[in-house]
Amino acid sequence: MSSRTETLEQGLARVREDLLADDRLVRAVASGKRRTAAPGWRRVELRWVDLKAGRHLQVVRYDATQAHTSNHLLGEAAGAAVDGLLAEPFGNWTVETTDRQLSLRVTKKGDAQVHTAQRQADDAAAPTRDHDRAKDRMLPEDDPLFAALGLADARGRIKPSRMAKYRQVEDFLRILDRSIADARTRGHLRPPTPEDPLRIVDLGCGNGYLTFAAHRFLSERRGLPVRLTGVDVKEQSRDHNAAVAAGLGIDASFVAGTIGDAELPEPPDVVLALHACDTATDDALARALGWDASLVLAAPCCHHDIAAQLRKADSPSPYTSLVRDGILRERFADTLTDALRAQLLRSCGYRVDVMEFVDSKHTPRNTLLRAVRTGGAQPLDEYDDLVATWGIRPRLGELLDLPAAGA
Known part of the structure; x- marks a missing residue:
């Protein structure tokens, strides 16, 4: 595990790299607000999915009452979607990839406090790219x-x-x-x-x-x-x-x-x-x-x-x-x-x-x-x-x- 404080631009660049790594990204979550501003969404989740038209970045935005899902084609469209989300004043980003977990917290001074933890061999995670998967529940209703x-x-x-x-x-x-x-x-x-x-x-x-x-x-x-x-x-x-x-x-x-x-x-x-x-x-x-x-x-x-x-x-x-x-x-x-x-x-x-x-x-x-x-x-x-x-x-x-x- 490593921790460092760097400029917000540097920290978000790390997040962007992992978000656009369609072969490595498992799941990412943006949440919270910064000291000086609040984002337009309560929470955002991202993952890559495979559709008939090719691989897309799926973005699920949550407001106070419901979820709004959009899919963005790998390449320029996905990059533009990620840049738009990184411009939102979220206070926290958590990005899980096949080889590590990255957590970014925006400090009161506006810097990025970045923590990365490498995954062990027995803790490997694989992306799930099915588009029509069952609704993601912490515990299923039929438990x-x-x-x-x-x-x-x-x-x-x-x-x-x-x-x-x-x-x-x-x-x-x-x-x-x-x-x-x-x-x-x-x-x-x-x-x-x-x-x-x-x-x-x-x-x-x-x-x-x-x-x-x-x-x-x-x-x-x-x-x-x-x-x-x-x-x-x-x-x-x-x-x-x-x-x-x-x-x-x-x-x-x-x-x-x-x-x-x-x-x-x-x-x-x-x-x-x-x-x-x-x-x-x-x-x-x-x-x-x-x-x-x-x-x-x-x-x-x-x-x-x-x-x-x-x-x-x-x-x-x-x-x-x-x-x-x-x-x-x-x-x-x-x-x-x-x-x-x-x-x-x-x-x-x-x-x-x-x-x-x-x-x-x-x-x-x-x-x-x-x-x-x-x-x-x-x-x-x-x-x-x-x-x-x-x-x-x-x-x-x-x-x-x-x-x-x-x-």
């Missing part, structure tokens, strides 16, 4: 997992009433897949082995939809050794999930208890906390920090604690209008709470991305905090200023024994 969880019927079709949950699982797996691949490429996540599998804990796992999906995808589709533990306060959830795991032959354990008191035999590498309510997300983040987890994915749900504090505190001038009305106060509390959580994670040596989890039409609770432990801690100045300005005491700050505002 026995979904029938066991009640999302699919006996014929392996997702029930219409559960389609939103299935899409949530798919979106989560895409984020998990990219996050683990990126962390491994950059050396922030250790390589798992059969003797020492990747240790994942899902705090507040509920009925285990995402818990089981994560295990199934990483072990079956990515071939990673995984040891998974689910934690939930309800004994009913523990018993239900244990029965599902036994029925599917999944090696997972489940613990009934609070997030703060859960005992694990070994510290986890990856911590998941998806839609843990209110300060339960803070409890999960505090546990992740205490474990020095390499990767944390947290999707908060409701933010009553800070909203209640804002209702009682004197609002600073000239921001009274932000919290005068209840609905605005609640929305502002959501943003403020997650901004403070992100700042605290950064102060503890994590690189943090605050991103969309699933499309807002599926759930309004669609913010995800993705934190990767890099060791580069940031100062708490901004956090201290926000806490003092608004006169609040965030739960995560308490759990980390930070002094109250004005103390």
Whole structure:
């Protein structure tokens, strides 16, 4: 693996070379935005396909609701399509070829941080150029997992009433897949082995939809050794999930208890906390920090604690209008709470991305905090200023024994 920082022009030239290598390109993805601009598409995927008219570069562009596919003939047409995409202000490019994986991230200064990892002989990948292939799913609808969880019927079709949950699982797996691949490429996540599998804990796992999906995808589709533990306060959830795991032959354990008191035999590498309510997300983040987890994915749900504090505190001038009305106060509390959580994670040596989890039409609770432990801690100045300005005491700050505002 090699890492380097170079000019954006140089980095994108590397990406372009791999994208137009029709004999080597397996798959490429562009996503995210830059500090100063956002692209016209949420995400773009590229691969080469063989049509009756010859080899074409297939480009799938995703907006907020659907995918738009176009095919560009090898040569000038494909080159023009690639140049148009490289001109878009995407923040990240991931390009997988038969011999390596290249990841490019645009820094705040506008440079290209490029990471390349050569493929080993036993990790070779071959391009799939069939045009009419089945829709690319992280886990197919007919996976026995979904029938066991009640999302699919006996014929392996997702029930219409559960389609939103299935899409949530798919979106989560895409984020998990990219996050683990990126962390491994950059050396922030250790390589798992059969003797020492990747240790994942899902705090507040509920009925285990995402818990089981994560295990199934990483072990079956990515071939990673995984040891998974689910934690939930309800004994009913523990018993239900244990029965599902036994029925599917999944090696997972489940613990009934609070997030703060859960005992694990070994510290986890990856911590998941998806839609843990209110300060339960803070409890999960505090546990992740205490474990020095390499990767944390947290999707908060409701933010009553800070909203209640804002209702009682004197609002600073000239921001009274932000919290005068209840609905605005609640929305502002959501943003403020997650901004403070992100700042605290950064102060503890994590690189943090605050991103969309699933499309807002599926759930309004669609913010995800993705934190990767890099060791580069940031100062708490901004956090201290926000806490003092608004006169609040965030739960995560308490759990980390930070002094109250004005103390």
